[in-house]
Amino acid sequence: xxxxxxxxxxxxxxxxxxxxxxxxxxxxxxxxxxxxxxxxxxxxxxxxxxxxxxxxxxxxxxxxxxxxxxxxxxxxxxxxxxxxxxxxxxxxxxxxxxxxxxxxxxxxxxxxxxxxxxxxxxxxxxxxxxxxxxxxxxxxxxxxxxxxxxxxxxxxxxxxxxxxxxxxxxxxxxxxxxxxxxxxxxxxxxxxxxxxxxxxxxxxxxxxxxxxxxxxxxxxxxxxxxxxxxxxxxxxxxxxxxxxxxxxxxxxxxxxxxxxxxxxx
Amino acid sequence: xxxxxxxxxxxxxxxxxxxxxxxxxxxxxxxxxxxxxxxxxxxxxxxxxxxxxxxxxxxxxxxxxxxxxxxxxxxxxxxxxxxxxxxxxxxxxxxxxxxxxxxxxxxxxxxxxxxxxxxxxxxxxxxxxxxxxxxxxxxxxxxxxxxxxxxxxxxxxxxxxxxxxxxxxxxxxxxxxxxxxxxxxxxxxxxxxxxxxxxxxxxxxxxxxxxxxxxxxxxxxxxxxxxxxxxxxxxxxxxxxxxxxxxxxxxxxxxxxxxxxxxxxxxxxxxxxxxxxxxxxxxxxxxxxxxxxxxxxxxxxxxxxxxxxxxxxxxxxxxxxxxxxxxxxxxxxxxxxxxxxxxxxxxxxxxxxxxxxxxxxxxxxxxxxxxxxxxxxxxxxxxxxxxxxxxxxxxxxxxxxx
Numbered sequence: 001x002x003x004x005x006x007x008x009x010x011x012x013x014x015x016x017x018x019x020x021x022x023x024x025x026x027x028x029x030x031x032x033x034x035x036x037x038x039x040x041x042x043x044x045x046x047x048x049x050x051x052x053x054x055x056x057x058x059x060x061x062x063x064x065x066x067x068x069x070x071x072x073x074x075x076x077x078x079x080x081x082x083x084x085x086x087x088x089x090x091x092x093x094x095x096x097x098x099x100x101x102x103x104x105x106x107x108x109x110x111x112x113x114x115x116x117x118x119x120x121x122x123x124x125x126x127x128x129x130x131x132x133x134x135x136x137x138x139x140x141x142x143x144x145x146x147x148x149x150x151x152x153x154x155x156x157x158x159x160x161x162x163x164x165x166x167x168x169x170x171x172x173x174x175x176x177x178x179x180x181x182x183x184x185x186x187x188x189x190x191x192x193x194x195x196x197x198x199x200x201x202x203x204x205x206x207x208x209x210x211x212x213x214x215x216x217x218x219x220x221x222x223x224x225x226x227x228x229x230x231x232x233x234x235x236x237x238x239x240x241x242x243x244x245x246x247x248x249x250x251x252x253x254x255x256x257x258x259x260x261x262x263x264x265x
Numbered sequence: 266x267x268x269x270x271x272x273x274x275x276x277x278x279x280x281x282x283x284x285x286x287x288x289x290x291x292x293x294x295x296x297x298x299x300x301x302x303x304x305x306x307x308x309x310x311x312x313x314x315x316x317x318x319x320x321x322x323x324x325x326x327x328x329x330x331x332x333x334x335x336x337x338x339x340x341x342x343x344x345x346x347x348x349x350x351x352x353x354x355x356x357x358x359x360x361x362x363x364x365x366x367x368x369x370x371x372x373x374x375x376x377x378x379x380x381x382x383x384x385x386x387x388x389x390x391x392x393x394x395x396x397x398x399x400x401x402x403x404x405x406x407x408x409x410x411x412x413x414x415x416x417x418x419x420x421x422x423x424x425x426x427x428x429x430x431x432x433x434x435x436x437x438x439x440x441x442x443x444x445x446x447x448x449x450x451x452x453x454x455x456x457x458x459x460x461x462x463x464x465x466x467x468x469x470x471x472x473x474x475x476x477x478x479x480x481x482x483x484x485x486x487x488x489x490x491x492x493x494x495x496x497x498x499x500x501x502x503x504x505x506x507x508x509x510x511x512x513x514x515x516x517x518x519x520x521x522x523x524x525x526x527x528x529x530x531x532x533x534x535x536x537x538x539x540x541x542x543x544x545x546x547x548x549x550x551x552x553x554x555x556x557x558x559x560x561x562x563x564x565x566x567x568x569x570x571x572x573x574x575x576x577x578x579x580x581x582x583x584x585x586x587x588x589x590x591x592x593x594x595x596x597x598x599x600x601x602x603x604x605x606x607x608x609x610x611x612x613x614x615x616x617x618x619x620x621x622x623x624x625x626x627x628x629x630x631x632x633x634x635x636x637x638x639x640x641x642x643x644x645x646x647x648x649x650x651x652x653x654x655x656x657x658x659x660x661x662x663x664x665x666x667x
Binding site for chain 2: 012013015016017019020023024027099100101102103104105106174175176180259260262263
């Protein structure tokens with residue numbers, strides 16, 4: 001079964017699972033959906049205070065004289081947050097839906113896919129708002145580059161879904177992954193030029209940093225949104241290559257392991 | 266009935282690993298050099314059968330015989346290690362009702378979610394929504410989160426969604442006994458309607474009377490193998506003949522506890538000739554015998570038996586203390602008889618739990634929960650629904666004529 005045919009045959013279930021994820025996430029909380037915006041804003045505030053004011057991080061100015069650390073940060077941090085939320089959410093989703101897996105049959109891939117889908121909905125809203133704010137600051141190119149932003153987001157979805165599928169299935173067998181990935185993602189975030197510009201990294205550390213696909217992800221997002229120019233093709237293809245490979249690997253491993261899920265849970 | 270085989274199992278074998286030690290973490294796996302210490306257990310061994318379109322097919326057998334595993338293989342929840350299963354048409358399964366419900370979401374949201382899991386298109390769900398809610402009888406609660414539902418409402422809503430999926434093939438696992446009397450009647454009507462509409466039904470049940478009434482053919486499972494397939498009466502008779510009433514379901518995980526100075530070592534139903542029997546009839550005499558073995562003298566022990574329906578409803582718990590049947594001291598082996606002049610249980614399947622305790626009933630020497638399961642068949646009683654035959658007399662006096 002391919003990804004597309006799995007999706008087509010269970011489109012409605014997929015939409016329902018995604019809706020369930022979205023609806024249940026903020027149920028019984030006072031601010032509800034507003035929380036999905038409070039989080040990135042809090043992130044932005046903390047990083048801006050610590051990195052822009054205390055540590056004097058100074059990214060190169062963007063297009064049309066745009067020079068706001070917080071905006072440069074958000075261009076790369078929002079895609080990262082989507083990735084991180086997708087992966088962390090996917091990891092626990094099979095274990096969390098154990099009763100469902102043990103009692104009903106449906107393509108199990110839908111569970112991590114629904115987690116990614118729900119994160120994507122939040123992400124789309126955040127990115128929409130970010131583009132509005134960027135245009136408000138005079139960076140009208142951010143809006144004209146919208147198709148490229150969507151392409152980058154699609155690649156980011158593939159990357160996140162691939163890792164999500166891989167880790168969600170493995171986590172059923174090794175529950176350590178959940179805890180381990182919390183640390184990995186923290187280290188990974190700091191190993192990626194998101195909260196600091198890559199220009200402030202000493203030259204000899206840039207090559208290993210560039211091997212990190214998320215580096216290319218963040219520079220690509222930032223270049224279309226903040227600097228008003230297309231990312232370098234080689235960087236884009238590198239990120240795309242990782243995304244395709246990870247999705248293929250995740251899909252393959254998930255299919256290998258999914259027959260045993262009902263017994264293992 | 267077209268005679269086409271729509272559900273087919275071909276040489277299905279399913280292996281489970283009985284896990285003695287599980288290393289669910291990387292550290293333990295690396296330290297121990299292996300992930301699990303386990304031995305294989307074949308829950309199904311080379312099982313083959315086919316169910317024709319429009320047939321109602323029953324799977325019977327003792328606990329742990331593999332019939333539920335078979336059902337899970339047919340519904341693709343489990344994957345057989347060997348052999349294959351084939352099911353044609355749209356499938357719905359009543360394995361655990363409301364399994365897909367999310368407690369924080371409302372009944373309405375859950376109906377749509379659950380319907381989608383079972384493969385019903387949203388457009389179709391919208392059309393049938395009122396019918397589903399009406400059938401479940403949850404009324405105004407439909408917009409409440411399902412965690413506020415009573416367990417009955419929860420199960421009824423789950424059943425209602427599953428049955429309204431309009432499946433070609435329906436798999437049912439021991440859920441015929443849900444809800445109250447009125448709901449059960451509605452369920453039975455629905456089953457009859459589905460059968461009349463030519464749907465194929467595969468069901469697992471312990472209720473022999475239900476199996477006999479509903480099924481066209483029955484397969485009897487024992488230790489993971491099919492012993493016999495055929496007409497219900499024939500197979501059920503063959504099955505009940507081999508099942509000694511004295512089956513200790515303990516090996517299958519039925520709880521047993523107590524300090525053990527005295528033990529209940531065996532229980533059986535005895536017929537009028539003093540022989541063990543599995544034939545019990547409503548309204549006829551019956552005798553339940555409990556063999557005990559005291560390893561040290563026990564003063565004023567109390568024996569009690571709890572009869573429950575499969576749904577867990579306690580019918581009664583007669584005890585020796587209640588009737589002043591109080592031996593001063595017991596030691597060594599012996600037996601206790603519980604005699605029914607007329608068995609007041611209505612036809613159905615029941616479970617009995619046995620208690621051996623001290624006089625104050627505070628200290629348990631031996632408690633064996635749900636030790637036996639037995640069927641009561643129709644007999645002299647003229648009452649039809651419920652659990653107990655009250656045996657009262659009706660009189661109608663017409664006062665209109667002069």
